Amino acid sequence: MDIKKIERISRALSDTNRIAILQQFKKKKDCLYCAEVNDLLDLTQPSVSHHLKQLVDADLLLPQKEGRNLKYILNQQVLDDYIASLNELKD
């Protein structure tokens, strides 16, 4: 993973609201709906949309349209790659 990608993902993770979104996947298991994220955070809908966009732009979340709803899936592969890059710092 190149340094720009590491930067992008790190920045996506550098906000408690976005970390809370990711942590919610542990509870909701496989997927999370946009509306659920709006309920989860104490922010207006546009702000939540902005945070979700950051996570999607970093490829941490994969969006999937379902009619007028939007479902997100955690991109475990990118998370694994990011973790692998961090592990490489340690040798």
Added chain:
Amino acid sequence: MDIKKIERISRALSDTNRIAILQQFKKKKDCLYCAEVNDLLDLTQPSVSHHLKQLVDADLLLPQKEGRNLKYILNQQVLDDYIASLNELKD
């Protein structure tokens, strides 16, 4: 690791200059001198000092004074804890 700590470390990692500093540890092995970081980055000394401070404040680097020089050690424990927190997102 609490959410605020994850945020802090992620933010410290969200800059290519700071990532480059951490990557330099792989080449210099155990420790890195402040002056070496100044040489590494194409920034003025105060800017480098600022970046190093971010890494120290996130506990990713442990500073050690050696006379008027300053030596940094990579805090592998914090890095491990951070990685563990990221791994927890995946279950």
Added chain:
DNA sequence: TAGAAATATTCAAATATTTAAATACTAAAA
């Protein structure tokens, strides 16, 4: 002790991020 070397701090300017209000878009439902 005076001067030099290494690092930190202060300050200001430029840029980026976060947030919400207003509005637009898209797709389902009435």
Added chain:
DNA sequence: TTTTAGTATTTAAATATTTGAATATTTCTA
């Protein structure tokens, strides 16, 4: 087809970050 629900975009304000110039601090050395 009009309305409604869900999500995105635009805009602007507040705040935070990044950077370098100037300066301060600390510690070594002559």
